[in-house]
Amino acid sequence: MDPDARRAAILLAARAVFARKGYHKAGIADIVSEVGVARGTFYRYFESKRDVFQQILQSMMAEVVSVVVPIDVAGEIPPQVFANLDRLIRAITAEDVCRVLFSEALGIDEEADDALRAFYGQALGRIEAALQTGQGLGIVQGGDVRLKARCLLGLIKEPVVQASIDGADLDADQLVTEIHQLLQHGLLRV
Amino acid sequence: MDPDARRAAILLAARAVFARKGYHKAGIADIVSEVGVARGTFYRYFESKRDVFQQILQSMMAEVVSVVVPIDVAGEIPPQVFANLDRLIRAITAEDVCRVLFSEALGIDEEADDALRAFYGQALGRIEAALQTGQGLGIVQGGDVRLKARCLLGLIKEPVVQASIDGADLDADQLVTEIHQLLQHGLLRV
Amino acid sequence: MDPDARRAAILLAARAVFARKGYHKAGIADIVSEVGVARGTFYRYFESKRDVFQQILQSMMAEVVSVVVPIDVAGEIPPQVFANLDRLIRAITAEDVCRVLFSEALGIDEEADDALRAFYGQALGRIEAALQTGQGLGIVQGGDVRLKARCLLGLIKEPVVQASIDGADLDADQLVTEIHQLLQHGLLRV
Amino acid sequence: MDPDARRAAILLAARAVFARKGYHKAGIADIVSEVGVARGTFYRYFESKRDVFQQILQSMMAEVVSVVVPIDVAGEIPPQVFANLDRLIRAITAEDVCRVLFSEALGIDEEADDALRAFYGQALGRIEAALQTGQGLGIVQGGDVRLKARCLLGLIKEPVVQASIDGADLDADQLVTEIHQLLQHGLLRV
DNA sequence: CATGAATGAGCTTTCATTCAT
DNA sequence: TATGAATGAAAGCTCATTCAT
Structure with a gap:
């Protein structure tokens, strides 16, 4: 999977999770499990939840x-x-x-x-x-x-x-x- | 201090704190320190932060x-x-x-x-x-x-x-x- | 247990743990389990591991x-x-x-x-x-x-x-x- | 680059990095970026950081x-x-x-x-x-x-x-x- | 009834290591 | 053989809530 696509996938998942649960109830765990990647992968593409x-x-x-x-x-x-x-x-x-x-x-x-x-x-x-x-x-x-x-x-x-x-x-x-x-x-x- | 007044005081303080910091950044600590009561007292008057x-x-x-x-x-x-x-x-x-x-x-x-x-x-x-x-x-x-x-x-x-x-x-x-x-x-x- | 004693107990345990495992291998978990208090208690007495x-x-x-x-x-x-x-x-x-x-x-x-x-x-x-x-x-x-x-x-x-x-x-x-x-x-x- | 030379280069870089940052603060990332090889390459020559x-x-x-x-x-x-x-x-x-x-x-x-x-x-x-x-x-x-x-x-x-x-x-x-x-x-x- | 020290689940973040390309 | 993206265990820390005093 190419980096841009993966990045986009995480972004999309995060969007969905934030929309569904709100910023505070959303955990990195929710986002990564939605995309199907590991926690660490998230941090390759984004610095932090914020x-x-x-x-x-x-x-x-x-x-x-x-x-x-x-x-x-x-x-x-x-x-x-x-x-x-x-x-x-x-x-x-x-x-x-x-x-x-x-x-x-x-x-x-x-x-x-x-x-x-x-x-x-x-x-x-x-x-x-x-x-x-x-x-x-x-x-x-x-x-x-x-x-x-x-x-x-x-x-x-x-x-x-x-x-x-x-x-x-x-x-x-x-x-x-x-x-x-x-x-x-x-x-x-x- | 009679219970109703105390309850009202906590409510007032909480209102101010929530308005100032927002729900998530507001801590029970902020509220009780604003009223000048102990943490435990808060929980005698309210079940939870929510x-x-x-x-x-x-x-x-x-x-x-x-x-x-x-x-x-x-x-x-x-x-x-x-x-x-x-x-x-x-x-x-x-x-x-x-x-x-x-x-x-x-x-x-x-x-x-x-x-x-x-x-x-x-x-x-x-x-x-x-x-x-x-x-x-x-x-x-x-x-x-x-x-x-x-x-x-x-x-x-x-x-x-x-x-x-x-x-x-x-x-x-x-x-x-x-x-x-x-x-x-x-x-x-x- | 009075605060000074507890603080001293944590300090003592931490000393022992640091001496035994070294700073990096020592975890807060080691220290608190040595004293027999909860993680949070540690942070009432000390700001951080450092x-x-x-x-x-x-x-x-x-x-x-x-x-x-x-x-x-x-x-x-x-x-x-x-x-x-x-x-x-x-x-x-x-x-x-x-x-x-x-x-x-x-x-x-x-x-x-x-x-x-x-x-x-x-x-x-x-x-x-x-x-x-x-x-x-x-x-x-x-x-x-x-x-x-x-x-x-x-x-x-x-x-x-x-x-x-x-x-x-x-x-x-x-x-x-x-x-x-x-x-x-x-x-x-x- | 022949394997021995590469191995030596990594060793040298690691030495410098360990000396500069200390064992714990030194990361594999530091070492490989110093030599200019990929992370994976490091692990072809050495089993681990230790x-x-x-x-x-x-x-x-x-x-x-x-x-x-x-x-x-x-x-x-x-x-x-x-x-x-x-x-x-x-x-x-x-x-x-x-x-x-x-x-x-x-x-x-x-x-x-x-x-x-x-x-x-x-x-x-x-x-x-x-x-x-x-x-x-x-x-x-x-x-x-x-x-x-x-x-x-x-x-x-x-x-x-x-x-x-x-x-x-x-x-x-x-x-x-x-x-x-x-x-x-x-x-x-x- | 008031207190505030104690609790511990749960969070974000790191990084040595792996493995498909 | 070289790559570097992906991994995930494990760490430090927070804070709403409890409960012995």
Whole structure:
């Protein structure tokens, strides 16, 4: 088995184990028995339990970030926004991403916390910038973009997180539609 | 010191410790040294570390639930909604509530997970019911109330969680205003 | 059992175990099973395996140093020298002192190495000073006192170390006599 | 590369590594990376870490033993003694010999301990025999030759060991002179 | 009832050794 | 024959929990 494949296999197993048991209940024993290698093998590929976790975190964050593409203001904007939304929801709906990124990541250690802060900072920064541009174009409501960005993030994240907590499946299309409507008309009828 | 007071003191200390260090990094040693009692005393009042945590969780959930009062459909509705919103945000903005309830609670054990599921189930159930009533009264947009409820929860929760992650303060009034606007007009200008 | 006694018991057991098996082959398991306490108990009294070892080393060095008393130049010198010699040999003849101090101490870690260097530095410094005084008084041969001190140390140490290696007993009196003769007349007959 | 040369190269590297880091801190990884061969190759030439160490020990002991040549009683004795002394000191002054033979060798395992005991037994036996001969010739002081031999060994060994501990250089000539003087006249002036 | 020393299961990590390529 | 990835026993250490005082 070539090193890259093995490394990937361990990473995959670790992802599954962390998603299933959470960081603290997951033991190296769980991971290696899942891959079918010896304990020592794990340490040939990763420095420590924290190390694998960090790498999984990083790759998950990168995956999530990568699906959001900058909006081309020359083109039609709403379709681009909703395409992003759609991809984003599908990205974070993956069972393991959701559990690891949204429930387990915080509080492991300073390094992971920093990475997570950076991730949220980057994500929120992008959303804020987009909203600001939107305000300039007159297509986004006025007000504090900082808070708006956070609300928007929650709007997207929470249904996914709740579905994960419930162990229920999530209809991404329906969610996109619902969020779409919310963004355009709000929740209340005036 | 009478038992109830002592029990309360331990509970309070544990809350602070869990909020400060998180469930896993918090040790019984931290809690007892905070209260100034011996380790053994802790176990006279609580069965285990998980036990205190559960009780704290329960009381936090009760606090949060209690601030949301049913809406009197006979009276004017929007002010009641926003009063609820305001109280809710203030309730979950408390540093310890936010950290414990939203970051630490999930994944401790099955029992806590169940409690949390029940909490979210109850909270979302209430919101859903209110939205359904609203739809009947024609003051809430049509569509899936289940998803709407989850979005609404996220809308409220996320800015608070992010402020906690950033270690930043949150202007509750401003947040209420922002959410108010979002609920009424959405994020986009049509 | 009071803490001081328990601490002393663990220290004693550790001393015996280190002397018997050497630092590296000695496990915490050996030590605690020797005292009859649980693993955790060990760590209530000592921070780590290195920590006990360091403390044992320190106490052994202190024991050895303490038996050598400064020479009163006002009084008769040779008896004082030989009394020191006698006490010193008896001190380092103790089986565990010899093994731990002379065979195991070097190379555990930087801290222990420094402590040992300091110990030898102090011991040799004292001997050098005494020799220098002796040269001033005309009772010690001329020449490099630094080297003389080291030779003298070896003269004393080696027979003890060899006895320990052989597992043989050592007649301290006879050794003192022999060293006495060597110091006064050398090994060769002119 | 022919097997003998490779074997020699590994032996040399292992010597250097053991001298530099000590037996326990030295890893097979250190040795093989020093030679530039793979781990597996090491095990084609040596059975185990202990095995290389033993062989190094044996060769060091042989080197040291070889420099001491029997004294020809027909010829002039003192020059022969001092020539032996001189060669011996130079032999054990080699940094790696000193560290490996005098600090690391004891306590690795039973086999090494036996080898070391045999080495010291042989060395001391020779010295004793020489001293006995010397006593017969009337050029060595009377008394227990067993102890005398051990003292003599320490006299030689200790300055070398101390220099190694200090990381200082040793002037072999000066040491020979000093020991010479000590053997002839003792340390004290009568 | 309060105490806090004692407990020991269980964790992560290391590294000499093996063996398929 | 050389390789180096894989192995897994064994080590040190932690900490929630217990229980004699």
